[in-house]
Amino acid sequence: MTVLDSVRDARTDTPARRDRVLPPLRIGPFEVDTPVVLAPMAGITNPGFRRLCREQGAGYYVCEMITARGLVEKNPLTFRMIAFDADEHPRSMQLYGVDPVSMQRAAELIVERDLADHIDMNFGCPVPKVTRRGGGAALPFKRELFRRIVRAAVTGAGDRPVTVKMRIGIDDEHHTHLEAARIAVDEGAVAVALHARTAAQRYSGTADWDEIARLRDAVPAHVPVLGNGDIFSAQDALDMVARTGCDGVVVGRGCLGRPWLFGDLEAAFAGRELPAPPSLGQVAATLRRHAVLLCEHMGDHKGIRDVRKHIAWYLKGFPVGPELRRSLGMVESIDHLDELLSGLDPDEPFPADADGPRGRQGSPGRVVLPEHWLDDPDDPSIPFGADVEHSGG
Secondary structure, three states: OOHHHHHHHHHHOOOOOOOOOOOOEEEOOEEEOOOEEEOOOOOOOOHHHHHHHHOOOOOEEEOOOEEHHHHHOOOHHHHHHOOOOOOOOOOEEEEEOOOHHHHHHHHHHHHHOOOOOEEEEEEOOOOHHHHOOOOHHHHHHOHHHHHHHHHHHHHHHOOOOEEEEEEOEEEOOEEOHHHHHHHHHHOOOOEEEEEOOOOOOOOOOOOOHHHHHHHHHHOOOOOOEEEEOOOOOHHHHHHHHHHHOOOEEEEOHHHOOOOOHHHHHHHHHOOOOOOOOOOHHHHHHHHHHHHHHHHHHHOHHHHHHHHHHHHHHHOOOOOOOHHHHHHHOOOOOHHHHHHHHOOOOOOOOOOHHHOOOOOOOOOOOOOOOOOOOOOOOOOOOOOOOOOOOOOOO
């Protein structure tokens, strides 16, 4: 039995599983053996990418964020974004909104039209166009409005599970995650995920995993707490669990150009030896598979254009010349991709320095908020124009 098994058993009074680091992750009626969630990422976690990741290992795979307002108004782009494979189960959708009425109606529509099996609510987005309207990571500061929105989603969802994802808070002077988590659980959320950064940090610096541990202690033991932030390898995930006692991890930027990370995580959490890192030939085959899946989902033209943004992530650290990298960044078809990939050395081993941060990082900055947003945390008013942004996700 591992130390983690002992900690888990003491907390939940469940029999030890000697061959596992953590038990399966249960969200409402759904259970998966690997306690891992793919974080929704705009322009990334479409059905093609989710299928590719699901082929590597088990977990919950969440689609791109959908706005409640767009869903209620039946925005065509919103409905195009709600796409799941026939064998994708459970179908997890992330929903964003700032108006309890829109949120409840959106959840009701999800049930009425059977659009998803699980609703995750976004209270973690730090981008200015969201926070300036009081949404995303800004919203939990308004605890009464936050309570009403979570209650509305849970009411509208009926027996479908609702989960909440959040950040530590707006900035170092305005932490909200502990109180918000208690509110969310009180209102019926069945799990809570924490990206262990403030909105002011954006994606810079280092995630504060100690706040995940504080969150784990702040909510009842039967409610899963998921940790997010700086999971770039299977060892990172094991380290987070050991340090925080969380019940699973949420993976975002760490899987960009590395969908096999989910296979590594499946092995790690099952207590098995990790697969060998892929050679350049295996990476190329995965890249090609990704391109094919995108073309199947989006059409040949859009699909091949979409895969271009992934190529630098796949090839990070490999000795691939600048001319070939440029050509791959302008690839025009699957046949063209095959031609270019044939120029790679398939036996080139995976580079030791290819792990670590990837994707956007940026720098910290002031969080843009609605005027007088910080005056009264109990004010449930919806900021003027807050629910206008509804162009899909």
